[in-house]
Amino acid sequence: MSKLIGYARVSTRQQSTDRQEADILAAGVRRDDLYIDHGVSGTKATRPHFDRALDALEDGDTIVITTLDRLGRSTQNMLDFAKELRGRGAGLRVLNLGGGDVDTATPMGSMLFTIMAALGQMESEIKRERVVDSIAKRRAAGKDLGGRPRIITDSQIRNARRLIEGGEATAQVALDLGMSRATFYRRARALGLLPDQSDGETLTSDNAK
Structure with a gap:
């Protein structure tokens, strides 16, 4: 049956x-x-x-x-x-x-x-391109403003989280955002995207991807 x-x-x-x-x-x-x-x-x-x-x-x-x-x-x-x-x-x-x-x-x-x-697959690739393009434009804007710290929006953190869920390395995504992994983890937890625990225990490890 x-x-x-x-x-x-x-x-x-x-x-x-x-x-x-x-x-x-x-x-x-x-x-x-x-x-x-x-x-x-x-x-x-x-x-x-x-x-x-x-x-x-x-x-x-x-x-x-x-x-x-x-x-x-x-x-x-x-x-x-x-x-x-x-x-x-x-x-x-x-x-x-x-x-x-x-x-x-x-x-x-x-x-x-x-x-x-x-x-x-096309939708996933377009989403990634948009996130990377957005990060690049904001990084350029930050340099044009005399090197002042760029403001990473909550929306960018959420999009970065989706990239990591899709298999991107956490370290690379954090680098593209212009922040450390520890800072990314803190921002993600503040948005409720991660549980409140030590940095080393969050997300999927880069070696596992």
Whole structure:
């Protein structure tokens, strides 16, 4: 008998999958069939519980996710995943796309999945370009104002946090902002983006990316 297999993921252990879990369970997935990766970047080729979810798939089953980016950060990652689904005779349901099934075994479904994967990667890259461009312009503006300290806005801190969740190295993102990692951590905690704990225990370590 076919069944629904749920998968949820967050990039850092400080994040919560509660909302993803609630949406997936509401879609009909049993708790025993829900697999969750904590602190695993979407850029990683191997994700322990994602691999277990794939192993659990049988012919006719459907994997359920909340958003397409839970599967990976690149079009190639997602196309490889689609090929894996076809090989297992399984389907895909993406809840933020209306909850409809994407049958990657059919030409139409495969084409739709390819388009979604490409758009997802493009959106991520555009977001990163905007953040980097904004940081560069503010850095230039700071120099033009006689070297006065630049004011890093709360919005920039939030955008930088998203880049780190997407797999960017914390040290590099902090450098682009013109601040130390410790300063970035303090600003992020002040905005409620991180729990109140020592700097060395926050976010995903650079070596883990």
